[in-house]
Amino acid sequence: MLHLSRASGKGKPRRRNVEGHRLDLSSEDLSTVAGLAVTGIARTWLDLAGLLSAEELIVMGDQIVSAHHRSFGPARHALVPLDDLRAFIGGKKRVAHLRKCQSALEHLRVGVDSPPETLLRLMLSNDPEMPEFVPNVAICDEHGKAQIWSDLGCHEFRTCLEYDGAHHLTPEQQARDHYRDLKTAELGWVQVKISKTDLALGQRAVRAKVRRGLSMAGWRPF
Numbered sequence: 001m002l003h004l005s006r007a008s009g010k011g012k013p014r015r016r017n018v019e020g021h022r023l024d025l026s027s028e029d030l031s032t033v034a035g036l037a038v039t040g041i042a043r044t045w046l047d048l049a050g051l052l053s054a055e056e057l058i059v060m061g062d063q064i065v066s067a068h069h070r071s072f073g074p075a076r077h078a079l080v081p082l083d084d085l086r087a088f089i090g091g092k093k094r095v096a097h098l099r100k101c102q103s104a105l106e107h108l109r110v111g112v113d114s115p116p117e118t119l120l121r122l123m124l125s126n127d128p129e130m131p132e133f134v135p136n137v138a139i140c141d142e143h144g145k146a147q148i149w150s151d152l153g154c155h156e157f158r159t160c161l162e163y164d165g166a167h168h169l170t171p172e173q174q175a176r177d178h179y180r181d182l183k184t185a186e187l188g189w190v191q192v193k194i195s196k197t198d199l200a201l202g203q204r205a206v207r208a209k210v211r212r213g214l215s216m217a218g219w220r221p222f
Contacts, residue, residue, distance in 0.1 A: 005039075023047075028088065042080050042088040049097035049104075055122060057104045061085070062112040068136050071146050082110055111136030116163045117151050120194055123203045124210060129221045131156050131214070139187050148184050150191075157217040158189045161210065165196065190217040 004013040005021040012020030023039075031040040039047060041064055049057055065085060067078040080088075085108075089101050107125070112118050112135045124130055137153025137160060138146035150160035164177070184191045192213035198206055211221070 028091075042085055045085070046089065046092070046095065046097065046101050049100045054100065054104060055119070057100065058107045058122065059115045059118045061104055061108045062118045063115070065108055065110050066112050068111045070136075070138075070149050072149075076113075078110070082108060109135050113151065114163065114165065116165065116194075116196070116199060119199060120161065120163060120206065121152060123199075123206045126203075127207055130207070130210070131219065133159075133161060133210075139184060139189055141187060147187060148180055148189075150184075150189075153189075154214070157214055157219045159192065159210075159213050159217045159219070160184065160189055161192050161194055161213075163194050190214075 001017055001019050003019045003021060005023040006013060008022050008024050010022065012022055014020055025039070029039055029043040031038055045060060045064060048060070052060065064079045065082040067076050067081070069075045086105055089098070089105060092098055109121065117135065121133060121135070124133055131154050133152040133154050135152055137150045137155065139148040139150060139153070139160065141147050151163050152161040181191060190213050192210055194206060194209065198209060
């Protein structure tokens with residue numbers, strides 16, 4: 001299905017395999033791909049807000065703003081930097097689903113690598129007793145040099161979370177993971193691994209597992 005838009009006042013496109021829309025678009029809303037005018041990433045995020053749940057909108061937003069510069073691997077650059085996305089949404093008025101995007105912006109975090117990491121963070125963020133876990137936390141040695149980069153980490157209680165997806169089942173990745181696990185413990189951090197099965201069990205199961213890890217690190221609920 002192709003989504004095709006015309007300006008307000010003109011008829012919606014009507015043809016086979018086309019979903020027609022009327023949109024008032026400015027130059028900042030537009031981009032060009034292979035010579036074809038399309039909505040830019042920020043505008044597309046805004047337009048999709050009507051089709052996505054609040055959670056899905058945050059997952060998508062995290063991927064749009066994701067950026068990091070680690071001590072290994074290539075740097076990741078944001079498709080749209082978070083400040084630019086905020087400015088874009090802040091400059092809109094009387095656009096459908098604007099409030100939904102404004103609310104989602106408050107929950108976006110820079111540095112997320114995958115949708116499951118966002119879902120994990122959101123499961124924990126609704127627990128008022130639990131400290132905040134932030135993405136892409138560096139675990140450093142005594143000289144302040146990053147040795148491990150965790151998916152989500154809490155410096156206050158030296159606890160990190162790792163989401164182990166399907167790629168962690170390969171022999172090569174398992175060897176890297178074994179080194180990471182040992183090094184994390186050596187640096188005095190408690191590591192909690194979360195799997196796809198854990199996420200499927202739901203929020204209560206995930207929170208209970210993370211709470212056990214935090215308790216090992218000295219955290220106590222209110």
